[in-house]
Amino acid sequence: MEPGPPGSSRPTEPGPCLSSQQGADQAASASLQSAAGAQPGRHSLAVAAVLPAGGCGERMGVPTPKQFCPILERPLISYTLQALERVYWIKDIVVAVTGENMEVMKSIIQKYQHKRISLVEAGVTRHRSIFNGLKALAEDQLNCKLSKPEIVIVHDAVRPFVEEDTLLKVVTAAKKHGAAGAIRPLVSTVISPSADGCLDHSLERARHRASEMPQAFLFDVIYEAYQQCSDYDLEFGTECLQLALKYCCTKAKLVEGSPDLWKVTYKRDLYAVESIIKEKISQEICVVTDIEEDNKYVSHLLEEVLKSELNHVKVTSEALCHAGRDLQQIILDQCYNFVCVNVMTSDFQETQKLLSMLEESNLSILYPVVVVSVHFLDFKLVPPSQKMESLMLIREFAKEVKKRNIWLCGLLISYPQAEIQPWGWAICDSVCEDSDLDGRVTE
Numbered sequence: 001m002e003p004g005p006p007g008s009s010r011p012t013e014p015g016p017c018l019s020s021q022q023g024a025d026q027a028a029s030a031s032l033q034s035a036a037g038a039q040p041g042r043h044s045l046a047v048a049a050v051l052p053a054g055g056c057g058e059r060m061g062v063p064t065p066k067q068f069c070p071i072l073e074r075p076l077i078s079y080t081l082q083a084l085e086r087v088y089w090i091k092d093i094v095v096a097v098t099g100e101n102m103e104v105m106k107s108i109i110q111k112y113q114h115k116r117i118s119l120v121e122a123g124v125t126r127h128r129s130i131f132n133g134l135k136a137l138a139e140d141q142l143n144c145k146l147s148k149p150e151i152v153i154v155h156d157a158v159r160p161f162v163e164e165d166t167l168l169k170v171v172t173a174a175k176k177h178g179a180a181g182a183i184r185p186l187v188s189t190v191i192s193p194s195a196d197g198c199l200d201h202s203l204e205r206a207r208h209r210a211s212e213m214p215q216a217f218l219f220d221v222i223y224e225a226y227q228q229c230s231d232y233d234l235e236f237g238t239e240c241l242q243l244a245l246k247y248c249c250t251k252a253k254l255v256e257g258s259p260d261l262w263k264v265t266y267k268r269d270l271y272a273v274e275s276i277i278k279e280k281i282s283q284e285i286c287v288v289t290d291i292e293e294d295n296k297y298v299s300h301l302l303e304e305v306l307k308s309e310l311n312h313v314k315v316t317s318e319a320l321c322h323a324g325r326d327l328q329q330i331i332l333d334q335c336y337n338f339v340c341v342n343v344m345t346s347d348f349q350e351t352q353k354l355l356s357m358l359e360e361s362n363l364s365i366l367y368p369v370v371v372v373s374v375h376f377l378d379f380k381l382v383p384p385s386q387k388m389e390s391l392m393l394i395r396e397f398a399k400e401v402k403k404r405n406i407w408l409c410g411l412l413i414s415y416p417q418a419e420i421q422p423w424g425w426a427i428c429d430s431v432c433e434d435s436d437l438d439g440r441v442t443e
């Protein structure tokens with residue numbers, strides 16, 4: 001399932017469009033329309049976005065342009081596209097990529113089912129890439145399916161953590177002031193060196209801010225600015241707000257942005273993005289079992305242990321049966337971590353049912369889903385050799401489902417039937433298909 005057309009249900013958290021967020025989105029849209037002077041239902045504000053993604057990522061120091069560097073096996077730009085797609089009142093997203101990366105970009109759009117995306121050729125500088133995106137929106141080009149928006153958002157493709165409320169703030173401010181941009185407090189003090197490489201003067205840090213993204217403009221303002229822009233500015237400029245001021249006398253409204261708005265520039269930033277994403281999608285674990293009394297008892301014990309061990313994580317449990325309607329809701333609410341309990345059985349039937357449901361939901365298109373298949377076997381009834389042999393079958397499952405971004409591992413708990421305690425897991429043998437799990441399962 002992928003993000004739907006505007007007005008459809010939208011997820012509140014990152015991930016495919018699975019959960020209904022109609023109410024909150026309508027509230028946001030109403031807020032946007034009313035604040036922008038437009039009337040809901042009568043005159044909706046036409047908003048589009050331009051994403052410059054034509055750089056080579058020199059400072060990243062790797063062969064792959066940073067916007068295409070993988071985070072949890074998915075290109076960085078796909079996270080940014082998904083963040084913008086969650087905002088259904090952005091009607092078009094124009095991405096500027098180099099000719100050599102056009103096919104790569106098209107394959108990303110297809111694989112992750114991105115919608116409302118149009119591609120234009122990037123320029124040799126960021127400003128030229130942005131200008132090319134604006135030209136596509138200005139209906140300057142023949143048979144172009146895009147229409148000119150009232151407001152255009154400009155957002156770097158390498159800033160994946162942009163939230164709807166920040167976009168709403170800059171768009172609302174741009175409607176009123178002609179231009180708006182997100183800012184953040186400076187971390188380091190800005191200094192000005194003299195010609196001989198010594199300190200000439202420093203700026204008072206408290207009186208200055210870092211210019212971030214997103215930025216938003218009345219389309220006519222920023223388009224006019226780019227059309228008037230000198231070659232020098234197009235070549236060496238880094239600030240769109242400055243172009244609006246210099247060429248259109250438009251003073252941008254500055255909007256305080258959130259800490260996560262930073263631009264991925266150096267290699268360390270990739271590790272930070274991965275860590276933040278893992279944290280976002282590790283907020284809930286669902287313990288899944290069938291309705292057998294043994295399983296329900298063990299499932300309850302397991303849930304209690306997880307709740308006590310992982311107090312920052314929401315732990316829920318659901319029965320796999322009842323046609324899975326309850327579990328469907330858990331999946332719709334975008335839980336990405338599942339523990340499937342199998343007591344005195346190692347045929348993985350429950351786990352297979354869960355895997356099938358997860359594959360049907362398309363939940364793992366955008367983020368990896370972790371499934372831990374836990375097998376409680378009474379070692380007096382099941383000889384050790386047989387228990388490990390049956391568990392090894394899970395490796396084959398794991399290889400197969402990994403292709404669909406589902407990370408499966410097995411945990412065998414051998415115990416004497418009478419001794420299973422909420423805290424006492426006797427002997428654990430685990431079979432993990434992929435070491436990447438460590439960052440998710442053990443947290």
Ligand SMILES: Nc1ccn([C@@H]2O[C@H](COP(=O)(O)OP(=O)(O)OP(=O)(O)O)[C@@H](O)[C@H]2O)c(=O)n1
Pocket residue numbers: 051052053054055056057058059060066067096122123124125126127129130156157158263264265
């Ligand atoms: N000719 C260019 C240069 C940059 N960008 C885009 O502008 C955004 C911010 O630019 P920056 O962080 O400087 O990206 P790079 O130029 O790729 O990085 P570097 O300066 O390290 O090469 C990025 O999404 C980048 O892809 C672009 O569309 N066209």
Ligand SMILES: O=P(O)(O)OC[C@@H](O)[C@@H](O)[C@@H](O)CO
Pocket residue numbers: 126156211212213238239240241263
């Ligand atoms: O110069 P770079 O292309 O690295 O980065 C562009 C940034 O300057 C820009 O995204 C913000 O400062 C807001 O304009």
